[in-house]
Amino acid sequence: MTLEQEVSWKEIDTLVEQLCKKILKLPRTFSSITTLSRGGFVPSRLVADYLGIETIHVDKRKISSDSLFVDDIFDTGSAYDKVISKTDKPSKLVFATLFARRGKKYPANLVYAKKTNSDAYVIFPWDKLEFERSMK
Numbered sequence: 001m002t003l004e005q006e007v008s009w010k011e012i013d014t015l016v017e018q019l020c021k022k023i024l025k026l027p028r029t030f031s032s033i034t035t036l037s038r039g040g041f042v043p044s045r046l047v048a049d050y051l052g053i054e055t056i057h058v059d060k061r062k063i064s065s066d067s068l069f070v071d072d073i074f075d076t077g078s079a080y081d082k083v084i085s086k087t088d089k090p091s092k093l094v095f096a097t098l099f100a101r102r103g104k105k106y107p108a109n110l111v112y113a114k115k116t117n118s119d120a121y122v123i124f125p126w127d128k129l130e131f132e133r134s135m136k
Contacts, residue, residue, distance in 0.1 A: 003120035012125065015098040016043065019113035020050040023068065023096060026111070030068040030094070034060055036079060040071040042126045043098055065092035072124055073099040074110055 007015075023030075032055035035044040044056050047070050057067060063086045071079055074097045084107075087093045093109055099122055100112035116122060 003118065004123055005116065005118065005120040006123045007125065009125050012043075012046070012098070015113040016046045016050055019096055019098060019111065020047060022111050022113070023047075023051065023094070026094065028094075030066060031055070031064070032057055032067040033070050034058075034063050034067040034083075035070050036083075039073070039079075039124075039127070042124075043072050044070040047096065061086060063087045063093070065089040069093060069095045071095070071097045073097055073101065073116075073122055074104070074106065074112060075101045077104065077107075080107060080110070 030051070030053060033044045033048050033053050034057040035041055037059050041058060047068070048054070048056055053068070063069065063083060065088055069083055074080060074095070080095055083095065084090045084093060091109070094111060095107065095109055096111045098113050100106060100110065100115050102115045102117070102119075
């Protein structure tokens with residue numbers, strides 16, 4: 001049996017606000033947002049609206065460290081590793097997520113809204129159908 005944690009849109013709104021407040025406390029601003037089409041697109045749009053950032057780059061081969069990278073969850077670290085390898089100045093990249101998997105070692109440039117409560121699979125409103133298909 002798979003453990004699941006379903007996240008509501010109301011919780012997403014709260015997490016985006018919490019994440020953006022942390023981002024606004026950083027000693028820098030961002031010219032754009034960069035993300036991955038699977039998982040990060042919806043949170044990127046919400047963060048962009050909150051921060052007033054108009055440009056969102058999706059699935060780029062090269063990532064500027066002047067761009068805020070947004071994803072839905074920091075889980076295994078594999079997305080982070082792929083992103084950091086495409087960044088012009090890895091030490092300057094800010095990687096922002098709604099959730100960070102509890103019990104993981106986080107990179108110094110990770111900003112997240114909340115740690116997961118458990119090891120359960122997090123089901124976001126935008127990936128419910130994908131999750132249901134994976135369970136068949």
